[in-house]
Amino acid sequence: MEKLFYPAIFHEAEEGGFWVSFPDLPECLTEGDDMQQAYEMAVDALGISLASRKEDGEIIPKPTEVNKIDAEDGILVVVEFDMMEYQKKHNSRAVKKTLSIPEWLNEEAVARGVNFSQVLQEALMLKLNIGR
Template sequence: MDKIFYPAIFHEAEEGGFWISFPDFPECFSEGDDMSHAYRMAVEALGLAITSREQEKEKIPVPTDFHQLSVSEKEKIVIVEFDMLAYLKRTKSRAVKKTLSIPEWLNEAACNAGLNFSQVLQEALIVKLNAK
């Protein structure tokens, strides 16, 4: 999943700021003190909703065409950009231990070159997955 764009409805809150809902994710709400803060919170809430659905093997909905939405005078339709890779880098960067097997000659050459196996593996996986 690359970047995906979902419409959100930013509702003006009586006490100031906004509360946010997503037509495609009825379980997803957030709030923010101003438009900038609300947008950042909307991205985080959307990330939680999408990753939760993925973990539960539930369908990720196709974004609703924002032209099909109607809002009141105190509501705004805002398109929220979600980048799954960036979200996972921010929220799931804890190191995990991996055991692997390589040929003895390759191990000796890498050790003699002073290579950090974890760093080399990370770099190779990023290149392989095109996940810069």
């Protein structure tokens, strides 16, 4: 999954700052003291919402085209989100995997001090065309 771009509506709050809603994700709401903080909070809220949907096996909706959104009394802003970067930042705990390799290859790798976990991670990232 590459970068995603979701439309958000930034509403001026009565007490100052902004509150943010996403037309495609009704559960995704946040706020900030100013536009910059509201945008940063919107990126985080979008990440939590999309990652939660992905984890629960729910459909991740396609972003609505911006020309089809009525911003009403707010400001329409497109929020950029990178699922891979979010996963790296928030879901990097180690997972134990069991695998099998030929005995001779294991002996040679152990003799040369190969870090199996590192080699597997590098090979998987290469195979999946994922940069570090």
